[in-house]
Amino acid sequence: MGLEAALQSIIYGLQIGVLYILVALGLTVIFSMMNIMNFAHGEFYMLGAFSVLYITSFLGLNYFAALIISILIVACLGVILEWLFFRRAVGDIVGTTIIAIGLMWILQSSAQLIFGTEPRGMEEVFHGTFTFLNVNISASRLVAMLICIVLVVGVYFFLYKTRTGKAIQAVAQDREAAALQGVDINRINALGFALGCALAGAAGGVIALIFSIDATMGTEALVKSLSVIILGGLGSFPGVIVGGFILGIAESCGFTFIGYPAATFPFVIILLVLVIKRTGLMGEPQQ
Amino acid sequence: MKQEQLYKIALSIVVLLVFILIPVFIRNMYQIGVITIIMVNVLLAASLWLILTTGQVTLGHASFATIGGFMSAGMMTAYGMNSWLSLLIAVVTAGLVALVLGYITLRIKGIYFVIATLALGEFIKIVFGMWEHPFGGLAGLIDLPPPTPIAIPGFPVIQFTTNTDLYYLTLVFVVIGIIILYRLYAGPIGRVFRSIRQADELAESVGINIMRYKILAFVVACMLAGLAGVLYTYSTKYISPRVLGLPQSVYYLICVAVGGEASVVGPILGAIGLGVFAEVIRPVKEFEPIIFGFLLIAARLFFKSGLLGILQKIWQLCVQLKNRVISEHT
Numbered sequence: 001m002g003l004e005a006a007l008q009s010i011i012y013g014l015q016i017g018v019l020y021i022l023v024a025l026g027l028t029v030i031f032s033m034m035n036i037m038n039f040a041h042g043e044f045y046m047l048g049a050f051s052v053l054y055i056t057s058f059l060g061l062n063y064f065a066a067l068i069i070s071i072l073i074v075a076c077l078g079v080i081l082e083w084l085f086f087r088r089a090v091g092d093i094v095g096t097t098i099i100a101i102g103l104m105w106i107l108q109s110s111a112q113l114i115f116g117t118e119p120r121g122m123e124e125v126f127h128g129t130f131t132f133l134n135v136n137i138s139a140s141r142l143v144a145m146l147i148c149i150v151l152v153v154g155v156y157f158f159l160y161k162t163r164t165g166k167a168i169q170a171v172a173q174d175r176e177a178a179a180l181q182g183v184d185i186n187r188i189n190a191l192g193f194a195l196g197c198a199l200a201g202a203a204g205g206v207i208a209l210i211f212s213i214d215a216t217m218g219t220e221a222l223v224k225s226l227s228v229i230i231l232g233g234l235g236s237f238p239g240v241i242v243g244g245f246i247l248g249i250a251e252s253c254g255f256t257f258i259g260y261p262a263a264t265f266p267f268v269i270i271l272l273v274l275v276i277k278r279t280g281l282m283g284e285p286q287q
Numbered sequence: 288m289k290q291e292q293l294y295k296i297a298l299s300i301v302v303l304l305v306f307i308l309i310p311v312f313i314r315n316m317y318q319i320g321v322i323t324i325i326m327v328n329v330l331l332a333a334s335l336w337l338i339l340t341t342g343q344v345t346l347g348h349a350s351f352a353t354i355g356g357f358m359s360a361g362m363m364t365a366y367g368m369n370s371w372l373s374l375l376i377a378v379v380t381a382g383l384v385a386l387v388l389g390y391i392t393l394r395i396k397g398i399y400f401v402i403a404t405l406a407l408g409e410f411i412k413i414v415f416g417m418w419e420h421p422f423g424g425l426a427g428l429i430d431l432p433p434p435t436p437i438a439i440p441g442f443p444v445i446q447f448t449t450n451t452d453l454y455y456l457t458l459v460f461v462v463i464g465i466i467i468l469y470r471l472y473a474g475p476i477g478r479v480f481r482s483i484r485q486a487d488e489l490a491e492s493v494g495i496n497i498m499r500y501k502i503l504a505f506v507v508a509c510m511l512a513g514l515a516g517v518l519y520t521y522s523t524k525y526i527s528p529r530v531l532g533l534p535q536s537v538y539y540l541i542c543v544a545v546g547g548e549a550s551v552v553g554p555i556l557g558a559i560g561l562g563v564f565a566e567v568i569r570p571v572k573e574f575e576p577i578i579f580g581f582l583l584i585a586a587r588l589f590f591k592s593g594l595l596g597i598l599q600k601i602w603q604l605c606v607q608l609k610n611r612v613i614s615e616h617t
Contacts, residue, residue: 089588098587278395
């Protein structure tokens with residue numbers, strides 16, 4: 001019995017872990033490129049969820065089409081906001097932090113105004129449940145997990161194999177040197193910001209398959225992904241993967257075996273990492 | 288220079304008198320309640336400002352008010368404790384939490400502190416939500432008793448039952464808090480804060496232990512936030528894990544950004560200005576957070592000196608005008 005519950009929790013943990021990875025990956029791309037900790041990141045996640053909900057229910061589109069359109073909407077919003085606000089304050093940590101906080105506040109309260117404060121659920125898109133080794137997983141969760149894996153692998157391929165992805169990494173490593181090599185910094189920044197927001201939006205669109213959504217869901221997602229990137233090491237791409245799986249499995253097992261107190265894990269992880277090894281599991285050593 | 292200081296003192300006394308006389312002119316109890324909450328926000332914004340002067344942004348300031356409010360309310364309702372003792376416990380608890388969190392996060396440069404304070408907010412919400420006794424769990428504590436009356440032999444007993452009593456009580460604590468913040472910032476310690484903000488590596492290289500000063504600012508500010516939380520519960524007779532959350536923490540940041548960061552007067556101006564502004568735009572209240580969010584960004588991008596800077600400009604213009612008039616007459 002205990003073993004089955006544990007296995008079930010681990011499967012759920014893996015599934016929720018990939019989702020955390022997706023959100024946290026977006027945050028890391030933006031942070032490592034522009035040195036901006038985008039506190040509005042959770043709101044892009046929330047917007048992704050709501051636009052999938054609205055597109056499927058009002059336009060009656062197929063879920064996958066809705067997901068792609070939502071990702072594009074969120075990415076465009078990201079580009080516009082980067083151009084309007086963040087570009088003016090790049091390099092000023094307090095400035096960009098305050099701008100991000102302002103955007104978080106604006107987006108969240110606009111969403112409460114437009115979408116209401118009640119939690120909303122999407123109609124079930126994928127029916128059925130699979131059973132494997134006495135472990136149940138619903139079709140929705142399975143599809144959610146597969147979409148996340150495809151996107152994470154896709155982003156890795158993009159960042160490490162394509163020319164543009166390498167330009168993004170170059171900017172992340174050293175802005176000036178990248179500019180001297182002929183990388184158009186502003187264009188790459190806008191692209192990176194769009195990519196980061198798109199990942200958050202995608203994760204939101206996926207979560208709408210499984211859980212009910214509401215206008216303030218962004219804060220929780222933000223805290224979790226911050227915890228993931230601190231655990232993995234600030235600015236480290238492989239760290240995000242490791243951190244996401246650890247938080248996902250820890251939370252899932254925690255909820256099964258100790259219940260509600262497991263909700264404090266993100267905060268506890270942040271403090272523990274900062275006390276024990278501040279660079280996280282895979283972060284670059286700091287001077 | 289001497290004259291300027293005299294002006295400052297005179298102006299502070301006039302402003303204080305205005306605040307003391309407010310209940311004489313405003314008899315509406317609802318409005319007195321609103322003004323009391325604005326005063327609580329003044330203390331929160333001013334204490335947040337002290338943290339900002341060391342170059343740190345916090346997203347958990349309201350959490351410390353929550354800690355203070357819950358400690359005081361819990362001790363009073365569950366154990367019937369004297370309210371002044373529970374106030375002391377509340378302030379000390381807020382200070383201890385700040386000390387631990389600050390010690391862990393402030394020794395590391397960069398973004399960690401903001402992240403930890405943000406996460407603290409979520410953590411506090413969950414912890415108090417689970418804690419049924421004596422903090423009432425998710426529902427929080429309602430119908431809180433008023434503060435214990437003060438009986439000084441030979442004087443009439445001071446009760447704290449009406450909104451006017453609570454307003455004066457709040458005013459006294461807020462003024463004490465602001466004096467502490469002002470003295471701290473004007474003195475040698477404040478000079479260190481400013482040097483940390485402008486060039487922390489340089490400050491460190493001349494032998495200043497930056498971390499100690501950052502923690503000092505953080506702990507003092509959070510103790511005052513705890514105090515503000517207690518005052519908040521006195522006035523609203525209610526506390527729950529959700530009333531003072533991330534939106535409030537952001538609100539105090541907006542107060543400082545709109546008021547200006549150059550001195551403690553900035554956050555005071557900002558909190559009062561925004562409080563009055565919020566009452567003015569009450570008919571379109573649902574848009575209030577959106578307007579405030581844009582105010583925060585606009586203040587940061589275009590008016591870094593805030594309302595305080597605008598007032599200083601006007602003052603300078605007046606002085607110039609006066610000098611010109613004098614020189615024309617001679």
